[in-house]
Amino acid sequence: DQQVKQNSPSLSVQEGRISILxxxxxxxxxxxxxxYKKYPAEGPTFLISIxxxxxxxxxxxxxxFLNKSAKHLSLHIVPSQPGDSAVYFCAASAxxxxxxxxxxxxxxxxxxx
Amino acid sequence: EAQVTQNPxxxxxxxxxxxxxxxxxxxxxxxxxxxxxxxxxxxxxxxxSMNVEVTDxxxxxxxxxxxxxxxxxxxxxxxxxxxxxxxxYFCASSLKGLAGExxxxxxxxxxxxxxxx
Numbered sequence: 051d052q053q054v055k056q057n058s059p060s061l062s063v064q065e066g067r068i069s070i071l072x073x074x075x076x077x078x079x080x081x082x083x084x085x086y087k088k089y090p091a092e093g094p095t096f097l098i099s100i101x102x103x104x105x106x107x108x109x110x111x112x113x114x115f116l117n118k119s120a121k122h123l124s125l126h127i128v129p130s131q132p133g134d135s136a137v138y139f140c141a142a143s144a145x146x147x148x149x150x151x152x153x154x155x156x157x158x159x160x161x162x163x
Numbered sequence: 164e165a166q167v168t169q170n171p172x173x174x175x176x177x178x179x180x181x182x183x184x185x186x187x188x189x190x191x192x193x194x195x196x197x198x199x200x201x202x203x204x205x206x207x208x209x210x211x212s213m214n215v216e217v218t219d220x221x222x223x224x225x226x227x228x229x230x231x232x233x234x235x236x237x238x239x240x241x242x243x244x245x246x247x248x249x250x251x252y253f254c255a256s257s258l259k260g261l262a263g264e265x266x267x268x269x270x271x272x273x274x275x276x277x278x279x280x
Contacts, residue, residue: 059203092273095271152222155205
């Protein structure tokens, strides 16, 4: 059973609008979460992270929100740009697990010009 | 340039023929890891290494071996590949292995697409 779920395999948004990518997790031990972005034929690259002691982290156009009670996090991209078109992976870990992260299946974002 | 390199990038082989995928990082990172990516499953960890001579199993270690004789290199060995090991493989590294009070983002290589017929 997947501990990290991204229930939307794909998402399309218009350039300039907001993109919202969602992630749910089942393991209450998880206390650190990351988002990675992946372009075709490249490895994933780190985008943004959040610790469970926070409920929001912002970096430029990217904001991650964490709702611990719902075991849910979301990545907001505002405004969306065509270069944001990629697969986005949510990953989770816990201090107990060290640097071992559990990844979700990914959401393919297409930003239409 | 700080990077993780993998070789080969593409490999087609036959069942049972031993192969090695190399991984090297030039960032003096302690932690290295191997993942496989399959459709609908995301990235699943195969093996990881906290430091030289320290390796441990991830979620899907069956059919794989690793070694960490030097800090910079972490090869993935398939002694007897089978078709269910056809996948996209990623090597990753991060500065530290133990989280302590912070987590360290992982840097990924470009991937190795392996096909076993």
